Amino acid sequence: MIVFEDAAVVAPDSGVTILEPTTLTLSERHISVIGANGSGKSTLARLINGLVMPTEGTVTVEGKTTRKHGREVRRMVGFLFTDPSAQLIMPTAAEDVMLSLRRTVKGKDARMRAALEALESLGLADRADVAVSALSGGQRQLLALAGVLAVAPKIIVADEPTTLLDLKWRGHVGALLRSLPVQLIEVTHDLDSAMRAERTLVIDSGKVVFDGAPGDAVQFYRDLIFGRPEQTQRV
Amino acid sequence: MNPTLGAYRPLRTPMHLAPAWFKVLLLALVSVLMIFVQDMATGVAFASASLALYLSTLPPWRTALKAILWTFLFAAMAAGYQLWRGEWQLGVDIATDLLTVVFLALAVSTATPMSEMLDLLSGVLRPFRRFVPHETIGLMFSLLIRLIPEMVQILGESRQAAMARGVERSPRAILVPAATRTVGFAVDLGQALHARGIADGVVEERDEVVDSELPKSRRARRALESRKARRRAAR
Numbered sequence: 001m002i003v004f005e006d007a008a009v010v011a012p013d014s015g016v017t018i019l020e021p022t023t024l025t026l027s028e029r030h031i032s033v034i035g036a037n038g039s040g041k042s043t044l045a046r047l048i049n050g051l052v053m054p055t056e057g058t059v060t061v062e063g064k065t066t067r068k069h070g071r072e073v074r075r076m077v078g079f080l081f082t083d084p085s086a087q088l089i090m091p092t093a094a095e096d097v098m099l100s101l102r103r104t105v106k107g108k109d110a111r112m113r114a115a116l117e118a119l120e121s122l123g124l125a126d127r128a129d130v131a132v133s134a135l136s137g138g139q140r141q142l143l144a145l146a147g148v149l150a151v152a153p154k155i156i157v158a159d160e161p162t163t164l165l166d167l168k169w170r171g172h173v174g175a176l177l178r179s180l181p182v183q184l185i186e187v188t189h190d191l192d193s194a195m196r197a198e199r200t201l202v203i204d205s206g207k208v209v210f211d212g213a214p215g216d217a218v219q220f221y222r223d224l225i226f227g228r229p230e231q232t233q234r235v
Numbered sequence: 236m237n238p239t240l241g242a243y244r245p246l247r248t249p250m251h252l253a254p255a256w257f258k259v260l261l262l263a264l265v266s267v268l269m270i271f272v273q274d275m276a277t278g279v280a281f282a283s284a285s286l287a288l289y290l291s292t293l294p295p296w297r298t299a300l301k302a303i304l305w306t307f308l309f310a311a312m313a314a315g316y317q318l319w320r321g322e323w324q325l326g327v328d329i330a331t332d333l334l335t336v337v338f339l340a341l342a343v344s345t346a347t348p349m350s351e352m353l354d355l356l357s358g359v360l361r362p363f364r365r366f367v368p369h370e371t372i373g374l375m376f377s378l379l380i381r382l383i384p385e386m387v388q389i390l391g392e393s394r395q396a397a398m399a400r401g402v403e404r405s406p407r408a409i410l411v412p413a414a415t416r417t418v419g420f421a422v423d424l425g426q427a428l429h430a431r432g433i434a435d436g437v438v439e440e441r442d443e444v445v446d447s448e449l450p451k452s453r454r455a456r457r458a459l460e461s462r463k464a465r466r467r468a469a470r
Contacts (some may be wrong), residue, residue, distance in 0.1 A: 049430060051429055074429075081423065089424070091381060092349070099408055101310075108350070130241065132381075
């Protein structure tokens with residue numbers, strides 16, 4: 001369970017509020033987060049695994065605050081970025097997954113076996129020794145996911161994981177993420193994918209302006225974007 | 236893109252089966268030896284042997300052809316310059332030195348996975364762990380290698396963007412966006428390292444070094460533990 005208690009983020013230099021004090025409890029298995037560019041979605045997502053620290057309030061994951069227990073929280077929370085290229089560090093696919101396992105699996109052979117299992121589970125077994133730079137965008141995103149899943153996180157935060165993918169890979173990666181037996185927090189511009197969640201948050205100007213059923217949330221978001229003046233905050 | 240990056244393939248050639256330390260030692264010794272080899276016939280023999288060794292690793296033929304052609308081109312340019320200065324013997328010497336070292340380096344990189352190279356580097360630096368963060372340096376090298384194809388791609392895209400705007404003759408129009416994007420990529424990479432818990436590993440490594448040097452007295456141990464706790468809290 002993820003708990004935000006008056007968690008706010010203010011830019012240290014400019015004093016601009018990126019996320020206003022937010023109080024939320026996220027316990028559903030699949031939660032989607034939607035909102036315009038620059039609305040604060042990614043900041044909210046990054047708060048969950050301590051990539052961004054709240055300047056006020058706290059964020060707690062499974063009873064551990066990100067500020068005090070950052071390392072433990074990051075072990076529980078896997079993070080998937082929009083651009084997988086930045087997430088892949090080693091030259092080949094198997095070596096990259098092995099890097100994730102460096103702290104948890106002792107012995108090179110055991111690490112290689114675990115890495116191959118992780119790749120096989122996502123259908124990338126035949127790509128194990130292929131250079132990361134030679135993989136397609138969809139395969140890179142799958143590889144980034146394999147690196148995350150290899151360490152068995154309890155929660156996955158995916159920050160627009162399908163934005164750079166074509167229709168085929170978007171469907172494949174999206175379906176795969178939803179099928180995982182972990183809690184999924186999905187930041188997305190794909191409203192179809194957002195609709196498949198159990199709960200949806202709408203963020204606007206650093207504020208959670210809607211929190212509820214995906215259908216209503218998407219409708220609220222459309223109204224917000226296309227300027228219905230009668231719409232007000234509905235949290 | 237550099238065709239040899241990530242060219243490793245898991246095969247069972249003699250070069251693949253040789254331990255990483257042997258291959259690196261061979262490369263280092265031959266590189267030093269080539270400084271002293273002045274005889275043309277010996278130089279040509281070394282270059283031919285290195286090329287044969289590279290081909291014995293059974294690299295993908297397209298990659299190998301590209302790498303060999305580029306190496307010959309650079310060697311010819313270096314030799315041509317010396318020829319133009321009237322020092323043809325020196326030209327041949329430089330060309331054979333270059334060919335030998337590059338083909339041998341290609342053989343080593345094609346037959347050795349990056350993880351083995353990192354383990355070797357970490358192992359070599361381990362005795363100096365009090366002064367040098369050995370795992371961090373290993374990671375730094377892999378990041379460096381990983382960044383090369385990304386930077387080549389960023390430069391290519393910046394050049395194309397400049398061409399599209401009709402300002403391809405202005406170095407600033409290429410270099411400024413390329414530099415900005417490279418910094419952006421580095422920031423993303425840093426965040427990804429943090430998200431994958433790899434940056435935490437670096438901190439653990441530092442703590443391990445401190446642990447191995449724990450003072451014997453209980454009071455001094457307590458003081459050190461409390462210093463470590465304060466450092467964690469500050470993080």
